[in-house]
Amino acid sequence: MKGYATDWQSRNQTLFYFFGTLVFFVGFIRNSFLCSLTGLIFVICAFLSKWYVLNMIRTFVIENQQHDLRLSVGDERILKISLENRSPIPFFSLKGRIAADKNVVFPNDNSKGQNSAYSFTITVPAHGKVIVHCPVTALQRGIARVRSLEFICSDPLHIVRCSIHFDQFLKSNVVVYPDPEPVHQLNLIPPQISGTRSAKHSLYHDVSAPSGIRDYTYSDPFKYVHWKASARTGRLQTKTFEQVADQNWMFLFLNQPNSVHHQPLADFEQRVAAAAWLAQEACRRTIDTSLYCNTKSIGQQMIGIESGKGEVQFRKTWELLAFIQAWQMKTPITQALKWIDRKLGQPQILIFLTLDQPELAAPFLEKWLKTGHQLFMLRRVDKRCILEQVEKGASAVGSI
Numbered sequence: 001m002k003g004y005a006t007d008w009q010s011r012n013q014t015l016f017y018f019f020g021t022l023v024f025f026v027g028f029i030r031n032s033f034l035c036s037l038t039g040l041i042f043v044i045c046a047f048l049s050k051w052y053v054l055n056m057i058r059t060f061v062i063e064n065q066q067h068d069l070r071l072s073v074g075d076e077r078i079l080k081i082s083l084e085n086r087s088p089i090p091f092f093s094l095k096g097r098i099a100a101d102k103n104v105v106f107p108n109d110n111s112k113g114q115n116s117a118y119s120f121t122i123t124v125p126a127h128g129k130v131i132v133h134c135p136v137t138a139l140q141r142g143i144a145r146v147r148s149l150e151f152i153c154s155d156p157l158h159i160v161r162c163s164i165h166f167d168q169f170l171k172s173n174v175v176v177y178p179d180p181e182p183v184h185q186l187n188l189i190p191p192q193i194s195g196t197r198s199a200k201h202s203l204y205h206d207v208s209a210p211s212g213i214r215d216y217t218y219s220d221p222f223k224y225v226h227w228k229a230s231a232r233t234g235r236l237q238t239k240t241f242e243q244v245a246d247q248n249w250m251f252l253f254l255n256q257p258n259s260v261h262h263q264p265l266a267d268f269e270q271r272v273a274a275a276a277w278l279a280q281e282a283c284r285r286t287i288d289t290s291l292y293c294n295t296k297s298i299g300q301q302m303i304g305i306e307s308g309k310g311e312v313q314f315r316k317t318w319e320l321l322a323f324i325q326a327w328q329m330k331t332p333i334t335q336a337l338k339w340i341d342r343k344l345g346q347p348q349i350l351i352f353l354t355l356d357q358p359e360l361a362a363p364f365l366e367k368w369l370k371t372g373h374q375l376f377m378l379r380r381v382d383k384r385c386i387l388e389q390v391e392k393g394a395s396a397v398g399s400i
Contacts, residue, residue, distance in 0.1 A: 002061050046159060141178040252340070
């Protein structure tokens with residue numbers, strides 16, 4: 001990534017040209033070799049200073065590869081920026097300044113305070129690279145981008161000076177995860193999906209018996225007959241299965257479009273923090289989760305994460321929770337509910353972390369309750385987050 005030069009300061013160069021030319025002609029008129037040489041040196045220095053700075057602008061680049069930095073609120077990490085000098089001439093005393101979004105700050109080494117920008121001075125060798133280490137402290141949830149990156153460059157004699165700016169954003173972002181807030185009254189929700197899976201171990205204590213089989217009975221499906229074990233034992237054997245049950249939690253953020261005034265920012269942040277805790281708890285319990293919010297992107301009415309479980313799903317969920325903001329909600333509530341209704345299949349657990357305009361959602365909630373889904377609402381009670389289950393019945397739905 002190359003930059004462009006602004007704020008040229010060439011007053012000293014003009015003075016060097018003027019003084020050098022004057023001294024050169026005075027020496028020429030007086031036939032003084034030393035005086036003429038001195039003037040010529042001033043003129044050459046003025047010319048080389050501009051050439052040096054122009055060469056720096058053309059050959060000074062930033063390695064703009066994406067190396068996202070991930071941290072939690074209050075954490076301090078190092079944001080690395082790689083600078084490259086493609087010129088055979090070294091660059092001396094480059095003064096840089098980097099500024100990012102307000103949800104991160106840069107600790108100041110000179111004082112106990114913190115600044116919204118970070119300043120540094122570097123020297124880049126010829127055909128070399130330098131990595132700038134910028135300490136970053138996370139203040140609040142969100143994705144912080146490097147908004148400003150500039151360098152003040154000059155020649156070694158400080159005759160010509162300019163600023164190098166970069167019109168492209170640095171691809172590396174600082175991802176600040178939400179601070180999880182516990183959700184109380186999280187009852188052990190009964191399993192949603194029941195079925196059978198092959199047992200991994202024998203149900204018998206006799207080690208000579210084949211694993212996961214038993215004597216065949218007339219009620220067993222014929223497709224479950226274990227033919228090899230039947231031939232070995234001399235009588236029909238059927239495969240055994242372990243009874244299992246799965247859960248699937250769907251987290252939903254449904255805010256009214258442009259609902260900055262409808263949903264206080266502090267309350268929204270607490271609900272995001274509760275969602276982060278629920279995702280962490282689901283990962284610990286090995287529960288499938290999905291997350292959707294009515295943030296409208298190009299070609300989509302909703303953005304979210306499809307159902308999954310494990311550490312990978314947990315990281316994806318926290319990444320999205322770091323991204324979403326209340327002011328980004330663009331899809332109307334009714335359209336979002338219709339989209340969710342088309343997506344729902346087998347019974348699962350729907351957890352509404354935010355739900356504006358509940359009167360519009362009442363018909364959909366009644367329908368989902370009748371089809372076997374379990375609905376929960378996140379409430380704020382005494383500065384705590386709790387989950388309340390939505391019961392069947394018009395009165396219960398109307399009270400949401």
